[in-house]
Amino acid sequence: MTGHVLVVNAGSSSVKLAVVDPDTGHRPVTALAERLGSPDAALHVHRAEGPGHAPAAPDPAGGAISADEALTRLVEGLTDAERSTLTGVGHRVVHGGSRFSDSVVVDAGVRADLDRLVALAPLHMPANLRGVEVAQAALPDLPHVAVFDTAFHQTMEPVAYRYAVPTAWYADHGVRRYGFHGTSHRFVSERAAELLGRPLESLRLVTLHLGNGCSAAAVDGGRSVDTTMGLTPLEGLVMGTRSGDVDPGVIGYVAAQEGVGAEEVLAALNSRSGLLGLSGLSNDMRTLCDAAEAGSEPATLAVQVFCYRVAKTVGALTVALGGLDAVVFTGGIGEHSSLVRSRVLDRLAVLGLHEDPEANARHGRGTGGRVDRATDPSSTAGPAALVVPTDEELVIARDTARLVSGGTP
Numbered sequence: 001m002t003g004h005v006l007v008v009n010a011g012s013s014s015v016k017l018a019v020v021d022p023d024t025g026h027r028p029v030t031a032l033a034e035r036l037g038s039p040d041a042a043l044h045v046h047r048a049e050g051p052g053h054a055p056a057a058p059d060p061a062g063g064a065i066s067a068d069e070a071l072t073r074l075v076e077g078l079t080d081a082e083r084s085t086l087t088g089v090g091h092r093v094v095h096g097g098s099r100f101s102d103s104v105v106v107d108a109g110v111r112a113d114l115d116r117l118v119a120l121a122p123l124h125m126p127a128n129l130r131g132v133e134v135a136q137a138a139l140p141d142l143p144h145v146a147v148f149d150t151a152f153h154q155t156m157e158p159v160a161y162r163y164a165v166p167t168a169w170y171a172d173h174g175v176r177r178y179g180f181h182g183t184s185h186r187f188v189s190e191r192a193a194e195l196l197g198r199p200l201e202s203l204r205l206v207t208l209h210l211g212n213g214c215s216a217a218a219v220d221g222g223r224s225v226d227t228t229m230g231l232t233p234l235e236g237l238v239m240g241t242r243s244g245d246v247d248p249g250v251i252g253y254v255a256a257q258e259g260v261g262a263e264e265v266l267a268a269l270n271s272r273s274g275l276l277g278l279s280g281l282s283n284d285m286r287t288l289c290d291a292a293e294a295g296s297e298p299a300t301l302a303v304q305v306f307c308y309r310v311a312k313t314v315g316a317l318t319v320a321l322g323g324l325d326a327v328v329f330t331g332g333i334g335e336h337s338s339l340v341r342s343r344v345l346d347r348l349a350v351l352g353l354h355e356d357p358e359a360n361a362r363h364g365r366g367t368g369g370r371v372d373r374a375t376d377p378s379s380t381a382g383p384a385a386l387v388v389p390t391d392e393e394l395v396i397a398r399d400t401a402r403l404v405s406g407g408t409p
Contacts, residue, residue, distance in 0.1 A: 010131025
C-alpha cells in the first residue's frame with residue numbers, strides 16, 4: 001500500500017488529526033485543536049522532522065472557534081505536497097449500533113444509517129458526524145471511511161449482549177450492550193499475540209483499556225466475546241468522571257431525594273462521579289496516586305476501588321473465556337501507572353498472575369512488555385501480564401487503506 005491516510009477524531013471540544021502511513025505507522029503530520037468553544041481555543045500542528053518538515057509552534061485559534069471551524073482550518077493547513085499523498089480519510093465514529101460490524105466507506109446510505117444512531121450516543125455522535133461532513137466538504141475527492149468503536153464487539157453472542165429487560169425495548173429501541181474502545185481492544189490483542197510469540201487464534205485474553213474512560217474485553221481467538229461497556233460508555237469499570245456500574249435504582253432515588261430530574265442524575269454519573277466523585281479531588285490517576293501517598297484517605301479509597309473493580313472484572317471475564325492466557329494493560333493509566341498494575345496483579349494472584357516489580361516499573365512509561373515473573377515469552381505454564389501501548393489511529397488508518405483499496409474483512 002502506498003500513500004497516507006488522514007485520520008480524523010472530531011469531538012465537540014477538541015479535534016485531532018494525523019496523517020498516517022498505514023504500513024509503518026509513521027505520522028508526518030499530527031494536529032490538535034483543543035478547548036474549542038472557549039476564548040482559550042488553540043491549534044497545535046506538528047510536522048515530523050525531515051526534508052521540508054519542521055515542528056510547528058502552537059497557533060492561538062483567535063477566539064472561541066467551533067469544532068467545524070477548527071477542523072476546516074487544520075485540513076486547509078495541509079500543504080499541497082501533504083494532500084497529494086492522501087488516499088483516504090478515516091473517521092473515528094463512536095457508535096455503529098448493530099448495523100455495522102466492520103468499518104465502512106461513507107456514502108449517502110451509510111450516512112442516513114448513522115444519523116439514525118445518534119440517539120444511542122447523543123454526547124458523541126453529533127460531533128463525529130459533523131467531522132465527517134466538514135472533512136468531506138474540505139476533501140471531496142477522497143473516499144471517507146467510518147471506523148466504529150463498537151464494531152469489534154459485534155461478535156458477542158446474545159447471552160453476553162442482551163439485558164434482562166422487556167424484549168420490546170430491545171426489538172423497538174435497540175436496548176442491548178454494544179461495547180466501546182473496540183479499535184483499542186483489537187489492536188492490543190493482536191500486538192499481545194506478537195509479544196507472546198503465539199497465534200492470536202490460540203489465545204484467551206482480557207484486555208484492559210484504562211484511561212479517563214475505561215473498559216475491559218474478553219477476547220477469544222481474536223474475537224470479542226464480552227466487554228464491560230454497554231448501551232452507552234457509562235456501564236462497567238470505574239472511570240475518571242463516570243461511575244461505571246451502579247444500581248439503576250440510584251437514579252430514581254437520588255432524583256427524588258435531590259428534587260431533580262433523571263437527566264441531571266445521569267449527567268452527574270457521567271461527569272461528577274468515578275475517581276473524581278470518590279476522591280472529591282481529581283479524575284487524574286497520577287494526582288490521586290500522589291495524594292494517596294501523601295496520606296489522603298479519599299484519594300486512597302478512589303485508587304483502591306478502581307483497582308478492586310478492575311481485578312474483579314478480570315475474574316468475571318476469565319469465566320466468560322473459559323480460562324486465561326494473558327491480561328493486557330493499555331490506555332493512559334494501563335500503560336503508565338505501575339502502581340495500578342501492581343495492585344491489580346496482587347489481587348489476581350488467585351489466577352496465577354504475579355508481578356515482577358522490576359519489569360513493572362520498567363514498563364511504567366508507556367513501553368510494551370511483560371510485567372509478570374515469567375521470563376519465557378512463549379510460556380504457557382500460566383497467564384501472562386503485559387503492557388501494550390495502544391494505537392487506535394493506526395487501526396483507523398489501516399482499515400481505511402484496506403477499504404479504499406477494495407479489501408474485505
